[in-house]
Amino acid sequence: MVKLSKFKIGLCQLSVTTEKKTNIDKACSAIEFASKQGASLVVLPEMWNCPYSTDYFEQFAENFDDQESASSYKMLSKLASQEGITIVGGSIPERCEGQLCNTCCVFGPNGDLLAKHRKIHLFDVNIPDDISFKESDIFLAGSEPTIVDTDVGKIGIGICHDIRFPELAMVYQARGAHLICYPGAFNMSTGEALWELEQKARAVDNQLFVATCSPSRFSAGTYTIWGHSTLVDPFGNVIATSEHDETIVIAEVDYSAIQYTRDSFPIEKQRRQDIYKFIDLHV
Ligand SMILES: NC(=O)CCC(=O)C(=O)O
Numbered sequence: 543m544v545k546l547s548k549f550k551i552g553l554c555q556l557s558v559t560t561e562k563k564t565n566i567d568k569a570c571s572a573i574e575f576a577s578k579q580g581a582s583l584v585v586l587p588e589m590w591n592c593p594y595s596t597d598y599f600e601q602f603a604e605n606f607d608d609q610e611s612a613s614s615y616k617m618l619s620k621l622a623s624q625e626g627i628t629i630v631g632g633s634i635p636e637r638c639e640g641q642l643c644n645t646c647c648v649f650g651p652n653g654d655l656l657a658k659h660r661k662i663h664l665f666d667v668n669i670p671d672d673i674s675f676k677e678s679d680i681f682l683a684g685s686e687p688t689i690v691d692t693d694v695g696k697i698g699i700g701i702c703h704d705i706r707f708p709e710l711a712m713v714y715q716a717r718g719a720h721l722i723c724y725p726g727a728f729n730m731s732t733g734e735a736l737w738e739l740e741q742k743a744r745a746v747d748n749q750l751f752v753a754t755c756s757p758s759r760f761s762a763g764t765y766t767i768w769g770h771s772t773l774v775d776p777f778g779n780v781i782a783t784s785e786h787d788e789t790i791v792i793a794e795v796d797y798s799a800i801q802y803t804r805d806s807f808p809i810e811k812q813r814r815q816d817i818y819k820f821i822d823l824h825v
Contacts, residue, residue, distance in 0.1 A: 544720070545693040547798065551753055552576025552584040553771040553791040555784050558593055558761035562602055565591045566617050572790055577625035579792045583694045585755040586618075586632030587771070588644070588702045588725040593763035596680050603635035603642050606658075615647060623653030628692045632725040632755060633661065633701050641682040646699050646725055648690050656692060659699035660684025663707055673731045675765065677703075687713045695720035695797060702726035705740045705754075708747060715748035720797050724754045733768025738780070746778040749803045749810075751795055759786035776803040 554572035558565055569590055576584045588594065591614040592602030604612040618631040629649045636645035636658075644661035662684045664677040687710060688699040698714025698721070705711075705724045714722055722744060728737045737754070745752040755771045769786030773793045782793035804810065 544695045546582055548796045549582040549694050550580045551773060551793055551795050552581030553753060553755040554586050555756055555758050555769060555771040555789050556587055556590050557758040557788040558590060560593060560762045562591055566614055570617055570621060573621045576790050577627050581792060583628045585630040585723050585753055586725060587755045587757040588633045588727045590632040591634045593761060594727045594765050595763035599635040599642055599680050603637040605637040618647060619649050619653040622649035622651060626651045628694050630723045642680055643684060644681050644701055646701055650692060657688050657690035659688035661701035661704060663703045665703040669731060673729055689714055689717050689719055698722040700724045705744060711744040711748050715750060719750055720800060721751040721753060726754050727757055728768040730766045730768060737768055737770055738772060741772055741774045742778040745774040745776055749776040750800055751775055758788040776800050
């Protein structure tokens with residue numbers, strides 16, 4: 543049940559190091575800072591406890607059932623309850639039954655785990671003489687959409703490359719999402735052309751808010767990160783954004799913009815399911 547329909551969100555664009563403890567301490571301070579600025583919802587980046595690099599995922603992974611060793615997970619739970627806020631905990635490498643997943647944990651204000659999203663669309667790319675990255679060499683893909691009921695609304699979760707798939711966002715819209723959070727680490731080859739465009743597209747097509755949170759450019763590893771953590775409203779306006787340096791974006795989310803946009807442009811009512819539902823996209 544939504545307790546707050548107007549609230550502040552904090553997007554913590556962190557610079558990630560090769561020291562896990564340093565990364566956890568930085569995230570902890572950033573969450574406390576955002577909360578002190580009045581944020582009721584704080585979002586962390588994709589891979590905030592670990593460099594976004596296939597060489598590091600295994601070494602930094604946590605088994606969430608082993609509470610003693612899951613130091614990143616424990617910190618998020620503790621901070622959510624200490625500050626009385628909702629945390630969309632970016633993503634960290636999760637060790638699950640002998641495999642690794644790229645996983646986002648969402649915690650509520652009493653520190654309980656509300657949901658766990660395993661990245662569904664793994665990022666495999668090979669642009670000759672440019673960028674090559676293969677998440678599927680390391681990670682097992684998730685198989686479930688994740689929508690979670692929080693004090694700050696119904697939130698759909700996607701991780702980075704998940705944003706490229708409009709179908710996932712449509713599922714969240716159909717299930718009543720107010721906001722989709724995409725922790726993400728776009729790169730220099732696709733970031734400038736696509737990062738903001740994808741966010742605006744998901745927001746406008748579904749008439750809801752989209753929030754993204756990235757690591758900063760100067761994070762460890764060979765993959766160079768685009769940055770630009772952003773909040774977009776249901777009309778496609780960029781409410782707040784950042785450049786590529788380490789920073790914390792604080793912005794206001796006002797869910798009345800959802801109804802206003804849907805009343806003004808009732809595209810849901812205009813949708814011609816009678817036409818598209820019989821179309822086989824493969825013929
Ligand atoms: N970490 C990712 O999933 C990167 C996705 C990306 O850059 C893209 O172009 O898609």
